[in-house]
Amino acid sequence: MLRVVNLSVEVNGKRILKNVNLYIKKGETFALFGPNGSGKSTLLNAIIGNPAYKIVGGRIIFKKVDVTNLPTNERVKLGMGMAFQSPPKINGVKLIDILRYCAKLSGNQEKIEELAKKMRMNEHLERAVNFGFSGGEVKRSEILQLMLMNPDFVMLDEPDSGVDLENISLVGKAIGELLERDKEEREKAGIIITHQGHILDYVSADYGVILYNGKIACVGDPKDILNQIRKNGYEGCLAKCLKDMT
């Protein structure tokens, strides 16, 4: 579904990603790990086409279409969707206004109320987006938007950070549905960035990937990688990974 080929990306003139290659098939979910500043968010932003992230080399192929130079809304129409780590606040633009656009992509207009209620965001519909939202509310709003967009390729940038215990299972379950994790035959695929790995208690992933210094440094079983990181830190985990691969 997604093929990232030799991708190099700069932010404010600084090279963040260096020749990244990634191949994600229909049905697969990747968990993306890496220390702060390793380029995790940069990778997702480059895939969705954030103009602040400048592609200086390589290509992004999505559903056999070279989307490297397509504007974000065109990529979204092709079936990409992303939940952002810190989405902006926009004066006077209400959550409901945005949800209507999201629903238009999938023809899910009649589900707005129901899904808003499900994500416990129905009281926030008439509020300007992200204004005065708590950390957890921002995440729930992001997931709600994705649920209405119903993308084939789902990118989640730290969906678990700032979410309290009471809501983490709600968020986890919603992500599981977005990625069709409960289905045998899946049409969806995606990438989840997680720092602490909490979300993996609720959503299974097929592969774990460590991004280190802008490069893909390790691919393996997500639970194993997470355990290694927890036990030995990124350095230790990478050393082991290297050993396993050789």
Place this chain on the structure above:
Amino acid sequence: MSEGYDIDMEKLREVGIELDPAKRSATFLQQDQDVRNVATFYEGVEVMSIREAMKKYDWVKDYFWKVLRRDQDEFTKIADSEDVNGYFVRALPNAKVEIPVEACLFLHRARTQKVHNIIIAEEGSELNILTGCTSHPSAVGMHIGVSEFFVKKNAKLSFTMIHSWHNKIEVRPRSAAIVEENATFISNYILLNPVRLVQMYPTAYVHKNSKAIFSSVIVALEGSVVDSGSRAVLRESGATAEIISRTISKGGKVIARGQIVGEAEGVKGHLECKGLILSENGEITAIPELIARKPNLELSHEAAIGKIAEEEIFYLMSRGMSRDEAISAIVRGFMEIEIKGLPEVLKRTIDKAIEDMRDAL
């Protein structure tokens, strides 16, 4: 054309004038110096031309030049003339007139339209006024509108002014209000279309435990100069003021002023002016001023001018909007100001005016 007038009804609707007794408690329509229509449909409110009012009540003259000075500037001096006309609107004591009074000032052939309005909300009354000012496309000239507002004890007055001029018109409103104890004065201003120049600085003198709220949404298109602000003088304890402005320059020049003066302890005021520049040629100057003359008061302001943030455009595009749709949603959101304490019908009129304005951007 509306029946009996050589005034384009569409133009009137644009500034909220309906001439419909079902939707308004009274109507007043003045073309140049002549009153073309006056009708009152509701008990508790009096509407007539200022000339009529002077004839009917000998006390009306005591309200003339009471809050404003006739020698304030060259424009008040011009307005202080024999042939001045304008409206007199008065809510009787304790009358609650929720349905708005509409007043239209239309400039057509006069070189200078001179208007003097007296608006009185008597004690305990509630009055809503919608005033729409506009001009004939062929008009060339100046509109000078003097308005003196008297919001008496426990009264509430909302005054919504919608302007839609043409680019050969110069507009000089001169307004001031006395807001007595426990009273509320709400003033809203919307400027829709190109104009040569608008220059005004309405002032509210706010007394004990009373409140003044000014909101304005201004768009300055190419060739327009808009120098506009609101001032609140908080004279006695418990007085509060809120001044909110949203200005957009699309090639025009805007000076967005605001001033809150705290003259007594225990007063509170907040000033918020935000500007958005949508084209290379425009200019916005924001001049918020706070003046405190006593200790123990609370005055604050926030002013910000910017262009549309790329991050916001990108975010909305990631939800399926095109770049143009995203920009228009952001501009629309920017103009969204919540005006409290207005009847639904007025809110709808304001929303519609703002909607029309967005279409022009």
